[in-house]
Amino acid sequence: MSSTLTEIAQQLKNTHKKVQLIYGFNGTGKTRLSGKFKALTAPKNGDDDEAESPRNKILYYNAFTEDLFYWDNDLEQDAAPKLKIQPNSFTDWILDEQGQDMNVITTFQRYANDKLTPRFNEAYTVENKDGKKDEKEVVKAFSEVTFSLQRGDDEPSGNLKISKGQESNFIWSVFYTLLDQVIGVLNVAEPDDRETNQFDDLEYIFIDDPVSSLDENHLIQLAVNLGRLIKSSESNIKFIISTHSPVFYNVLYNEVKAKSGYILSQFDDGTFELEEKQGDSNKSFSYHLHIKKLIEQAVEQKSVQRYHFALLRNLYEKTASFLGYPRWSDLLPGDKKAYANRIMNFYPHNTLSNEEIAEPATPEKEMVGLLLENLDKFGYWQQEEPHGS
Numbered sequence: 001m002s003s004t005l006t007e008i009a010q011q012l013k014n015t016h017k018k019v020q021l022i023y024g025f026n027g028t029g030k031t032r033l034s035g036k037f038k039a040l041t042a043p044k045n046g047d048d049d050e051a052e053s054p055r056n057k058i059l060y061y062n063a064f065t066e067d068l069f070y071w072d073n074d075l076e077q078d079a080a081p082k083l084k085i086q087p088n089s090f091t092d093w094i095l096d097e098q099g100q101d102m103n104v105i106t107t108f109q110r111y112a113n114d115k116l117t118p119r120f121n122e123a124y125t126v127e128n129k130d131g132k133k134d135e136k137e138v139v140k141a142f143s144e145v146t147f148s149l150q151r152g153d154d155e156p157s158g159n160l161k162i163s164k165g166q167e168s169n170f171i172w173s174v175f176y177t178l179l180d181q182v183i184g185v186l187n188v189a190e191p192d193d194r195e196t197n198q199f200d201d202l203e204y205i206f207i208d209d210p211v212s213s214l215d216e217n218h219l220i221q222l223a224v225n226l227g228r229l230i231k232s233s234e235s236n237i238k239f240i241i242s243t244h245s246p247v248f249y250n251v252l253y254n255e256v257k258a259k260s261g262y263i264l265s266q267f268d269d270g271t272f273e274l275e276e277k278q279g280d281s282n283k284s285f286s287y288h289l290h291i292k293k294l295i296e297q298a299v300e301q302k303s304v305q306r307y308h309f310a311l312l313r314n315l316y317e318k319t320a321s322f323l324g325y326p327r328w329s330d331l332l333p334g335d336k337k338a339y340a341n342r343i344m345n346f347y348p349h350n351t352l353s354n355e356e357i358a359e360p361a362t363p364e365k366e367m368v369g370l371l372l373e374n375l376d377k378f379g380y381w382q383q384e385e386p387h388g389s
Helices: 005-015 030-041 089-097 101-111 164-186 218-229 245-253 289-298 306-323 332-348 362-378
Strands: 019-023 058-061 071-073 080-083 115-127 132-149 205-208 238-243 260-266 272-278
Touching: 005 030, 005 272, 019 245, 030 058, 030 238, 030 272, 058 164, 071 164, 089 101, 089 132, 089 164, 101 115, 101 164, 101 218, 101 260, 132 260, 164 218, 218 245, 238 245, 289 306, 306 332, 306 362, 332 362
Parallel strands: 019 238, 019 260, 058 205, 205 238
Antiparallel strands: 071 080, 080 132, 115 132, 260 272
16 A cells, blocks of 8 residues: 555554564665654754754664765865764764764774774864853864774874775764663663663664665674664664665564564655565565566556666576576576676666666667566576465
8 A cells, every 4th residue: 555655654653663674675765764754753843942852752863864974085285084074963962962982983993993993073163152142152063083094013094084884884883872872871760860861752763774885794793783782772762774785684683583574665656655574584575576576567567767777687696696607697598698788787887977867768678578587487486475474
């Protein structure tokens, strides 16, 4: 049954489970769903300056969290690269008010390299005190992070620009450190005995795809650590985690001993479906069968788009791996191999701006259906999607 994202967010809010896991392809609305859920949980009260902060009710991690950080390479001055922090209340709260910068470093080094060391640099500004124009105060904020590598002689390297995967690890470490603190504080049953009461009204943690740019080893480690942290939570906080990674979904599903999860799908008319499934992705929604269904629908409805070529290639890669073929292209039909190989590589991977807006031509769209049929002869589709538990 099709729904709006707001309706799906309300469905999640009405479900009284400790943990809800959502699987969805990139572009199916997971990040937007986290925004809708936040709006339902902590709605804005117009321009009221006294309105309660949303983070009193919900903490969330999504693509916008990563957007708070950006690189300043300073190519003109040839200066050392710095990871800048956009001015925002979220990182100020974690790093300044909560004083979690050293814990962030420890967490990051656990994921990355114990010799790779972040350094938080502070900036001071003069601002109006409590909105009063005639009173000023000096405000400290963490404005940037630099990274260096400790060598064997204890002499640090110059500032480094870390990889995209390491950057994702670092930003996740900021959020994870806060999450660890929140769970530890709220595990103290009596509010009067807690080190802080800032989290007393917290109801939800919404985490959207913390696995972007991570290799599989770090992805699994992240899922295991997050699962164990969630299991350690003894308060009434509820967790919602969405991901595009079947591996991350599987590991987390089994770590928290979930009984069911969801698949989020988007239809061509802009509506969505949240379908409940029993068991992890290997046992329930059969990832490859779900992809096959999406492509079949696109072919039947003559609505093949660029991303369907990426899904089709994904199917070929999984089938080749399952059957022991060294290359996915070995499965392509011989008489159309060169043409099929070209379009299967072109559409998922091109990056030029003029190509980004190009629509697949009619023969290319028809080729999607032919290549999907071609996989039938390999017997990979004999497994039927199980029902129930």
